[in-house]
Amino acid sequence: MCMRKETTPESVISRKIDYEIKKDSQTLSTMKLLLLGGGESGKSTIFKQIISFQDENTKKEYTPSTDSITKNIFTNILTSIQTLINSLSLYQLEFTNDSDKKASERVLSVCEQLENINQSIFQAIAVDIKALWANEHIQSIFNNPKRLYLINDSSEYFFSNIDRFLSSSFKPNQTDFLRVRVKTTGIIEADFTVETVPFKIIDVGGQKNQRRKWIHCFQNITCVLFVTSLNDYDTVLEEDGATSRFSDSLGIFTEMVNSQWFLQSAFVLFLNKVDLFKEKIKKVPLNQHLTDFQGRNDSYNECSTFIKDKFITANKNPSKFVYHHFTCALDSQAIEVVFKSIQDTLLSDIVSVL
Numbered sequence: 328m329c330m331r332k333e334t335t336p337e338s339v340i341s342r343k344i345d346y347e348i349k350k351d352s353q354t355l356s357t358m359k360l361l362l363l364g365g366g367e368s369g370k371s372t373i374f375k376q377i378i379s380f381q382d383e384n385t386k387k388e389y390t391p392s393t394d395s396i397t398k399n400i401f402t403n404i405l406t407s408i409q410t411l412i413n414s415l416s417l418y419q420l421e422f423t424n425d426s427d428k429k430a431s432e433r434v435l436s437v438c439e440q441l442e443n444i445n446q447s448i449f450q451a452i453a454v455d456i457k458a459l460w461a462n463e464h465i466q467s468i469f470n471n472p473k474r475l476y477l478i479n480d481s482s483e484y485f486f487s488n489i490d491r492f493l494s495s496s497f498k499p500n501q502t503d504f505l506r507v508r509v510k511t512t513g514i515i516e517a518d519f520t521v522e523t524v525p526f527k528i529i530d531v532g533g534q535k536n537q538r539r540k541w542i543h544c545f546q547n548i549t550c551v552l553f554v555t556s557l558n559d560y561d562t563v564l565e566e567d568g569a570t571s572r573f574s575d576s577l578g579i580f581t582e583m584v585n586s587q588w589f590l591q592s593a594f595v596l597f598l599n600k601v602d603l604f605k606e607k608i609k610k611v612p613l614n615q616h617l618t619d620f621q622g623r624n625d626s627y628n629e630c631s632t633f634i635k636d637k638f639i640t641a642n643k644n645p646s647k648f649v650y651h652h653f654t655c656a657l658d659s660q661a662i663e664v665v666f667k668s669i670q671d672t673l674l675s676d677i678v679s680v681l
């Protein structure tokens with residue numbers, strides 16, 4: 328199934344006709360898609376997107392309530408401002424005026440009881456958050472290309488939109504939902520149907536302590552969707568504060584793509600967060616972190632191809648073809664196109680296993 332197939336229009340049409348004939352006469356087995364990759368690479372964001380392409384019932388079943396999304400937005404904002412406040416000392420900085428000092432104390436005290444956060448508490452603390460976000464030291468450490476701390480990739484988006492979240496009639500939109508970060512723990516599954524074929528998509532947590540659960544999902548996987556963040560070449564794992572996220576991601580990819588579990592599975596690599604990567608290479612030269620990169624640091628094509636090749640050549644099975652896509656998981660239209668192409672490949676591949 329993972330072999331590269333003839334893709335002329337005639338061959339695709341022919342396979343589809345075969346498929347149509349066979350699907351009428353047999354019960355099709357479930358297409359199982361498994362999202363894998365390190366923490367924060369974008370797996371759950373792609374999972375959310377795939378659910379959003381399905382029918383209304385499926386969307387309703389697998390989309391969290393607006394209350395829980397709103398609460399997570401508040402939590403994301405508070406966690407991000409807390410990170411920034413606590414990181415000032417890493418740059419030998421501190422608040423110089425009294426009002427910002429007092430605001431930071433109030434914010435940190437709300438952060439101690441994040442589980443109680445609600446609209447009215449958030450409304451009351453928002454003035455402080457806004458003042459701190461505007462503080463020159465906070466801005467300087469946020470914009471410093473040498474990040475000595477880890478902060479959610481959507482933090483700037485949430486700070487910029489804070490006024491919208493203050494209205495008591497606030498309802499999160501799809502972008503808010505895609506942007507909000509909730510670390511996955513456990514195994515999340517969703518079932519849906521495409522052209523009468525049952526699909527199951529499985530999302531797992533990518534952080535190290537979550538990975539021992541992965542093996543429970545490895546059986547009968549039709550297609551692995553491996554997600555890596557291009558933007559991670561200069562960052563370390565949140566789990567240990569030391570391991571390079573790039574090496575970690577390449578390490579797990581190498582293990583998974585060559586694993587006996589996935590000999591029969593199709594394999595798709597998402598080189599995600601292209602939007603952030605394009606901006607980052609302008610400020611943080613790629614060869615400072617990936618020292619064997621010989622190309623031009625200011626060329627997106629050369630930088631992204633270098634990373635892609637590192638992954639693709641990690642596949643040691645000559646009969647396995649790894650499809651790859653450069654993605655921004657927030658871009659619904661682009662992800663829909665990618666997902667449709669994966670779906671089409673899998674559906675036309677069914678014929679060979681029926």
Ligand SMILES: Nc1nc2c(ncn2[C@@H]2O[C@H](COP(=O)(O)OP(=O)(O)OP(=O)(O)O)[C@@H](O)[C@H]2O)c(=O)[nH]1
Nearest residue numbers: 366367368369370371372506508511533600655656
């Ligand atoms: N700018 C940008 N942000 C992204 C992209 N993909 C994901 N994000 C954001 O990155 C954060 C982490 O994404 P998740 O989808 O939660 O990552 P994950 O791989 O599921 O992480 P774990 O559950 O910890 O394994 C979220 O705030 C997303 O909105 C992208 O392509 N561009």
Ligand SMILES: [Mg+2]
Nearest residue numbers: 370371510511
């Ligand atoms: Mg997740």
